Amino acid sequence: MSVAIQRQGDYVIASIQSDLSDSEVLELRHELAEMAGRHRSRGIVIDVAALDVIDSFVARALRSIVLTARLRGADTVIVGIQPDVAIAMVQFRLNLEPLRAALDLDEAIALLDRLTQGDAVDGG
Amino acid sequence: MHEEPDRSAEDEEPEQRTDEEPEQRTDEEPEQRTDDQPDERTDEQPPRPTEDDSLLQELVAYLRENRTELREEWARRISEAELLGVMSDEEIFSEATEVYDNYVDALETGSIENLQTYARELSERIIPRGVETHEVLGIVLLLRDVLARSLFAKYEGDLELLNRILDSYEPAANRIAVTVGVSFVEERERVINEQQEAMRELSTPVLQLRDRLLILPIIGVLDSARARQLTEQLLGAIRDKRATVVVIDITGVATIDRTVANHLVQTVEASRLMGARTILTGLSSEIAQTLVDLDVDLGMMETVGDLQGGIEEAERLAGYRNADASDADGTVAT
Amino acid sequence: MADEVRVDITTDADLVTARAEGRAMAERLGFPRPDPTLIATAISEVARNIVVHVGRGEIVLKPFEDANRYGVVVIARDDGPGIRDVEAAVRDDYSGRGGLGLGLPGARRLMDDFEIESSADSGTTVTMTKWRFRDELAILREERRRRA
Numbered sequence: 001m002s003v004a005i006q007r008q009g010d011y012v013i014a015s016i017q018s019d020l021s022d023s024e025v026l027e028l029r030h031e032l033a034e035m036a037g038r039h040r041s042r043g044i045v046i047d048v049a050a051l052d053v054i055d056s057f058v059a060r061a062l063r064s065i066v067l068t069a070r071l072r073g074a075d076t077v078i079v080g081i082q083p084d085v086a087i088a089m090v091q092f093r094l095n096l097e098p099l100r101a102a103l104d105l106d107e108a109i110a111l112l113d114r115l116t117q118g119d120a121v122d123g124g
Numbered sequence: 125m126h127e128e129p130d131r132s133a134e135d136e137e138p139e140q141r142t143d144e145e146p147e148q149r150t151d152e153e154p155e156q157r158t159d160d161q162p163d164e165r166t167d168e169q170p171p172r173p174t175e176d177d178s179l180l181q182e183l184v185a186y187l188r189e190n191r192t193e194l195r196e197e198w199a200r201r202i203s204e205a206e207l208l209g210v211m212s213d214e215e216i217f218s219e220a221t222e223v224y225d226n227y228v229d230a231l232e233t234g235s236i237e238n239l240q241t242y243a244r245e246l247s248e249r250i251i252p253r254g255v256e257t258h259e260v261l262g263i264v265l266l267l268r269d270v271l272a273r274s275l276f277a278k279y280e281g282d283l284e285l286l287n288r289i290l291d292s293y294e295p296a297a298n299r300i301a302v303t304v305g306v307s308f309v310e311e312r313e314r315v316i317n318e319q320q321e322a323m324r325e326l327s328t329p330v331l332q333l334r335d336r337l338l339i340l341p342i343i344g345v346l347d348s349a350r351a352r353q354l355t356e357q358l359l360g361a362i363r364d365k366r367a368t369v370v371v372i373d374i375t376g377v378a379t380i381d382r383t384v385a386n387h388l389v390q391t392v393e394a395s396r397l398m399g400a401r402t403i404l405t406g407l408s409s410e411i412a413q414t415l416v417d418l419d420v421d422l423g424m425m426e427t428v429g430d431l432q433g434g435i436e437e438a439e440r441l442a443g444y445r446n447a448d449a450s451d452a453d454g455t456v457a458t
Numbered sequence: 459m460a461d462e463v464r465v466d467i468t469t470d471a472d473l474v475t476a477r478a479e480g481r482a483m484a485e486r487l488g489f490p491r492p493d494p495t496l497i498a499t500a501i502s503e504v505a506r507n508i509v510v511h512v513g514r515g516e517i518v519l520k521p522f523e524d525a526n527r528y529g530v531v532v533i534a535r536d537d538g539p540g541i542r543d544v545e546a547a548v549r550d551d552y553s554g555r556g557g558l559g560l561g562l563p564g565a566r567r568l569m570d571d572f573e574i575e576s577s578a579d580s581g582t583t584v585t586m587t588k589w590r591f592r593d594e595l596a597i598l599r600e601e602r603r604r605r606a
Binding site for chain 3 (some may be wrong): 018020021022052053054055056057071082083084085087091092093094
């Protein structure tokens with residue numbers, strides 16, 4: 001399987017090892033949504049450091065995972081976007097607005113902590 | 125149209141962009157000819173099938189046999205001319221020996237490939253020592269002179285033969301001088317380019333202001349090529365320094381056009397994909413108007429008029445200042 | 459310099475191959491970063507279209523070099539049913555969802571030249587090129603080396 005998924009505390013970490021096919025994308029989205037619901041995970045981290053190309057298909061896949069997860073009450077952070085890949089994605093004008101990004105896993109977890117803590121403070 | 129699934133997708137090695145492959149010639153024993161004039165001059169000239177060839181061979185044999193004296197004469201002349209001052213006598217002697225041998229080899233074979241390789245290696249050694257182009261040309265020409273003079277001495281009894289010998293010697297010797305000189309100059313150029321590249325890296329510095337906080341002051345003319353380089357450097361720095369906030373200051377930039385403006389915007393967005401927020405500071409009113417007129421989509425880019433304000437805002441975002449009560453994500457002062 | 463490279467496109471694995479070949483060719487030609495990634499991304503777009511919408515086709519990569527420029531031409535061919543509204547397919551509505559989801563406007567933005575021909579009879583052919591001016595100093599040095 002091209003994706004390695006594990007849980008870390010309240011969060012789910014998904015590492016994408018190689019480019020995903022259509023069916024693998026659907027599978028991943030379903031899996032993550034499931035886990036978010038099942039474990040009441042508040043946060044998902046998707047690590048794309050292994051991808052040396054992110055085209056519109058993969059970007060759309062990420063976006064749909066983010067939106068689906070949000071419906072299940074989880075925030076998603078993408079990590080590991082390489083500099084050249086970031087430039088390509090931006091030049092491509094992919095609609096990246098809902099995507100939250102962090103540099104690496106540590107940063108992502110710190111960000112998720114802040115986000116989920118913020119919710120708690122607000123009494124959410 | 126049904127195509128065979130054959131893939132001409134061999135992974136070819138990247139072409140080695142070195143200069144010619146150095147030929148490894150085995151060192152042949154110089155022909156041991158007795159040191160007397162071949163075919164004593166009589167009135168009739170014995171036929172020489174390849175006259176130039178055998179003349180050159182004779183010459184080469186002579187130069188090899190008299191290697192020691194000729195080389196010493198050469199070294200003496202080098203000191204006299206006050207060349208290679210940065211090198212010690214031992215060094216000069218050792219290099220002189222190699223140059224001499226390579227020189228004679230090149231005369232013999234007519235092939236300059238080994239000479240080129242040696243000249244490159246020599247240049248690599250002596251350029252960092254501070255040896256200059258005129259010195260290298262100077263010593264090669266001195267060697268040419270020393271050898272020519274010795275030929276005059278040897279063949280002074282037979283001017284016609286001397287002329288023929290010189291006919292063989294001169295073009296070969298000149299070719300050698302040019303080869304060595306050009307190799308040296310090219311090596312110098314390579315070194316200079318490397319230094320320039322290093323300077324270029326330095327001239328667009330990304331500075332670490334504080335932990336996780338980078339500042340990129342841009343000064344001077346900003347064109348597409350430079351903008352591209354800046355982006356690469358900034359994103360690399362974000363990754364290496366694990367920055368979460370970046371301040372790009374364009375106080376020192378007079379004008380920008382649409383291409384560069386778009387480039388800036390893309391840089392900011394790419395930084396975001398790497399987890400860093402960007403604050404653009406130091407926009408002159410002219411640039412501000414340009415951006416508005418160009419209808420550049422500033423999107424989520426934050427701009428602050430002056431650098432100081434930008435830094436304060438950056439520190440706040442990076443968690444170095446106490447957050448306002450209204451901040452939703454409750455930044456904690458570190 | 460390497461000659462043209464052809465990659466058959468039928469499966470997802472072929473996308474990986476096509477991208478890798480494109481990246482390798484770009485790096486061999488001397489494209490500075492991030493161009494190899496941009497080229498590989500554009501290749502990914504058109505190759506994926508073939509896999510997802512047609513089932514089989516090919517990608518051809520042609521390097522070129524002349525006195526002043528170097529670059530790569532990417533040709534993506536298939537015998538599919540063609541794109542009915544080519545104009546809509548390449549139109550950039552800047553929303554990121556434009557182009558009928560075929561990613562062609564994006565690919566066009568990553569490359570310098572972009573052409574597309576499409577019909578029900580002859581399928582679809584996308585031809586895109588990325589090129590750079592050669593470094594002046596590099597040109598001079600090479601000339602001198604050749605003359606020496």
